Amino acid sequence: MSTIAKLDLVIKNGSVVLRDEVKLLDIGIKEGRIVQLGEALDAELATHMVDAAGLTVMAGMIDVHVHLNEPGLGDWEGFETGSAALAAGGCTTYIDMPLNGIPPTVTINGMQQKLAAAKERSYVDYAIWGGLVPGKLHELIPLHEAGVVGFKAFMSSPGGQGEDAFREVDDYTLLEGMKVIASVNKVLALHAESEPIVSKLGLDMREAGRLTPSDYVASRPIVAELEAVNRALFYAEQTGCALHFVHISSEAGVRSIQHARDRGLNVTVETCPHYLALTSADLEVKGAIAKCSPPIREAAEQEHLWGAVANGLVDIISSDHSPCPVSMKEADNFFDAWGGIAGAQSSVELIIGEGHVKRGLPLTLLSDMLSGAPARRFGLDGVKGEIRIGLDADLMLIDLNEAYILEERHLYQKHKHSPYLGMELPCKVMATYLRGQRVYGANTGLDDSKQGRWVRPL
Known part of the structure; x- marks a missing residue:
């Protein structure tokens, strides 16, 4: 069985922001970590696939x-x-x-x-x-x-x-x-x-x-x-x-x-x-x-x-x-x-x-x-902070062409006041992934589980 078959998730077709360049890449994720970066990962052999075409993928x-x-x-x-x-x-x-x-x-x-x-x-x-x-x-x-x-x-x-x-x-x-x-x-x-x-x-x-x-x-x-x-x-x-x-x-x-x-x-x-x-x-x-x-x-x-x-x-x-x-x-x-x-x-x-x-x-x-x-x-490099093989698959997918007006109904904080209410924000976060698990989607809201962990500096 190929290595790709063991992947939990492939995020395909996104414009991926690396440390020194932006490339059209697929991201292969296994057990919460980024394990592959490539131009044509076989998503059919992974458990899940997300098509990020038209989106920017950032750490x-x-x-x-x-x-x-x-x-x-x-x-x-x-x-x-x-x-x-x-x-x-x-x-x-x-x-x-x-x-x-x-x-x-x-x-x-x-x-x-x-x-x-x-x-x-x-x-x-x-x-x-x-x-x-x-x-x-x-x-x-x-x-x-x-x-x-x-x-x-x-x-x-x-x-x-x-x-x-x-x-x-x-x-x-x-x-x-x-x-x-x-x-x-x-x-x-x-x-x-x-x-x-x-x-x-x-x-x-x-x-x-x-x-x-x-x-x-x-x-x-x-x-x-x-x-x-x-x-x-x-x-x-x-x-x-x-x-x-x-x-x-x-x-x-x-x-x-x-x-x-x-x-x-x-x-x-x-x-x-x-x-x-x-x-x-x-x-x-x-x-x-x-x-x-x-x-x-x-x-x-x-x-x-x-x-x-x-x-x-x-x-x-x-x-x-x-x-x-x-x-x-x-x-x-x-x-x-x-x-x-x-x-x-x-x-x-x-x-x-x-x-x-x-x-x-x-x-x-x-x-x-x-x-x-x-x-x-703050001692989290080698685990977080970049899209790189071996690091946590902590990712955000952004639509650079999706401007919207911020309203109270969008806010998840306890008290719904913000100086940015009523402003047009020029782009939109479409999804957030923590260690390869989606915790937020613009169309689905928050995931039911709270997967956050205490991390300490290396």
Whole structure:
């Protein structure tokens, strides 16, 4: 019997996005792994066949920046609804942040509670971030040994309330934490905004009665991002700690990080779809649904950021899915509304649609930012992140010619608000496969079973 006869699934006739090229190929899958790539695999000898003619086949997105808020805040979002939205958006693996759950993942107990909440409730695979906060330096090594992919710290207030809420780092905790994290070869992810700058400007705005969206944007200027980035890079030079800067909103921030990389620092940079799809003018129309920190920037800055993406200066694009109940977006002034964008389901369609369909950026470049680079950075390469023989068959099928208007009925997240509602998305995820099993189809919805597993870095 031929090898082909043993295949579980053949996906035929798709335009397959490999690491360095796009080719018309068939994909042979066995026991969850890609085992063959060829131009004429015999689908009749496989158990199942999918005809992907006219579709683009890409590695499933690895979203390294997701807040699913369990344990403790499942009324905001949970693993079941959050992973459903991710699956519908072409994501096959996500890394859950240590906040806003209660307790946060800053102790082994907190990590165990998070994993218990996720078990058998996720549609796609997941990994876990640990947290770096004041008073918990002794927890870093145990969390590392337990299997977190890295650690997350805030250089400005995360906005949580209550005794157990996640806290921003002081300079001592940041410096000492970097030493510990470097000793175990992990990565520290940083929300880089200067707390002294943004808190003082925010207070001044409130006292002056300046409470509009544009006032909020002015209270969190790019210089606050740059100050925090450069302070963290200085500490990294002293400690040898690998850094990953999350949701960088400015070209200047990207270039500061690139200059550090040119000097030999181990550092990567992430931006998010909302900085590439929305501008500060949208805040006036959409309101707090589009509020986040750092804030959405003006149109000229967005174009500069797209230039950084096009030039390969951005490593990773992630959603920063930060959901909450609609009531938390309703406030008397913009400053009091919860800051966080719920957009996990739309990341791929926004980035491939705007980046490739509209701007003509190579699919290989965008696929690497969505999948390949996240896998390499956080120890999942060799298992995930590319369409390559031997890797998990984590795939998304996209119709580059299927534009549609995003409506509430399309959303799988718990609370059906999104700044992208009403927008025309230039392409559409038609199917998502996790280890060769379809977990989502545009015409069939979600698969009944939840096959997501906890994955740990190699």
